[in-house]
Amino acid sequence: MGERGKKYLEALKKVDRERLYSPREALALVKETSYTRFDGTVEVHMRLGVDPRHADQQVRGVVVLPHGLGKRVRVLVFAAGEAARIAQEAGADYVISDDEGIKRIQEGWTDFDVAIATPDMMPKVGRLGRILGPRGLMPNPRAGTVVNPEDLPRAIREAKAGRVEFRVDKTANLHVPIGKVSFSVDQLLENFAALMDAVKKARPSGLKGPYIRRVVVSATMGPGIKVDPVAAQALEVSA
Structure with missing residues (x-):
């Protein structure tokens, strides 16, 4: 067994696999059990009580994390004329x-994290669907990344602050980053609360039965820590 395997097993010993932790305890434990030398990403994994095969049970949305993601977000804007000038001035x-x-993008250049477009550029941007779509970079009005020129400064600011899109996968799970291991427990908790709030708001209106069934937090390559879903949903977003 390699060094990594040993470290993982040592980290695993600190986690009670049967227990549902409170959000604060779980995040403190994530920090304690992250054993990578680099500053790992903290992720939330949620199992939802939806059937993603039905169009009316798709769960998708956007959250602006109050403490960002701990990394520089590179923003690309598709805009012409006056809108291009606004985008440049907005950063x-x-x-x-x-x-x-x-x-350039058709030839494979995708060195950016978020793409925003003005509506008049969408016919051109549409040609990039095959490249941007699979990478989650395609501007989309529902996700708030197709905006009028006057809204560009706000959209760029939000993207740089830690705006994260989430979308349920085919197996009814969500996987969303909420920060870095180096963040304080309070910062992670506030980001977690903002995510839970956004996920609750994205609940399909006709859904019967429990919505958020299982919540697990983990760091990059660290063990998964189960969170009490009721406590997670009760988190308050600080003003």
């Missing part, structure tokens, strides 16, 4: 306004 890392920029 966009890249602005694409012509076919040359579109071609």
